[in-house]
Amino acid sequence: MRIGILTSGGDCPGINATIRGVCKTAMNHYGMEVFGIHSGFRGLVDDDVIPLTEGSLTGLLNMGGTILGTSREKPFKRKNNTLTEDKPAMMLKTIEKHQLDCIVCIGGNGTQKTAAKLADTGVNVVSIPKTIDNDVWGTDVSFGFDSAVSIATDAIDRLHSTASAHQRVMVIEVMGHKAGWIALYSGMAGGGDIILLPEIPFDIHNIGDTIINRLKKGKPYSIVVVAEGIPTVNGKKAAQYIAEEIEYETGFETRETVLGYIQRGGSPTAFDRNLATRMGGHATELIAGGQFGRMVSLHGSEITSVPLGEVAGKLKLVTEDNDLVVQGRRMGICFG
Ligand code: F6P
16 A cells, blocks of 8 residues: 655644654554655645655654645635636646555644545545644644643743742733634643633733732732734734733733744654654554544544544634633633
8 A cells, every 4th residue: 555644734743753653653564655745735736745764754753843844735725716726636646646545634724624625536535633723623632732832831930930020910922823722721731810712702801900909919920821813903913912901901011922933843742742653553544444534533542533524624612611711710810
């Protein structure tokens, strides 16, 4: 069997670990041949495909980024309702030319959508969820998330001492796209006093009151963790908007930090390495068993899979009854 593997969308820690998991299992256990497709779906369109060998897999487990490169190419997207180039046909030509029996697509929500469309054209597809945002529907956790949370938590930890020294309000903006998972998990782990998520509406007066009440209790500083996806005005970035509003409401000296791409770079945590490895292995099991059109997923502690058609187009968001939100509220943390 000959399989192609591609990585698409924003990178995250753990992609190389999953490439390694797929390739080593496919080659050593199942005797498959593996081909790397460069720059996501663009490599399928442009026929940018190379054979992978054991030698290509050295040092991957703890390496950030992706050795295959990535892009946000959406080959099924139409411009003005027409396809400017027939990219779907170009992809099929590449798959035929290299006699690929299956394409393994590693990516976030956009990738799952494209992978589902590719499967609809009759191509054998197996996908693996990856994103720091943790917003892929159908899996409890995607690899990359734990690493991003750990980086953001470390950053929040560091803000406590400077906030306390200067008696300031520190606002830190973390990534997550439309979801608040990184803000919730790093905010709770980092001891944030106010945590703002796109999923939970907030009232700026309430936030101001929380900060003033902390002062009354002898805590003249506060840590505010905001998800990048919260609603703002006039196109302002989340941290800037919240910092300005807090300063206006409370008169407290306020500073903002936007953590940015640091959350996506570098080495994966041990949890992410093992999750990525297990997911990669399971993808090859699906291929060997002829179970195509599925996305590998983590359900509880078990690695399983779900139909791609059920995943595509859905977002997994934080809900008000999430146990960390409930517990945070019980402890007096303000969610808005
Ligand atoms: O999906 C991962 C992510 O890092 C989001 O958290 C963020 O909103 C987005 O990608 C940034 O995208 P880009 O790499 O296109 O700047």
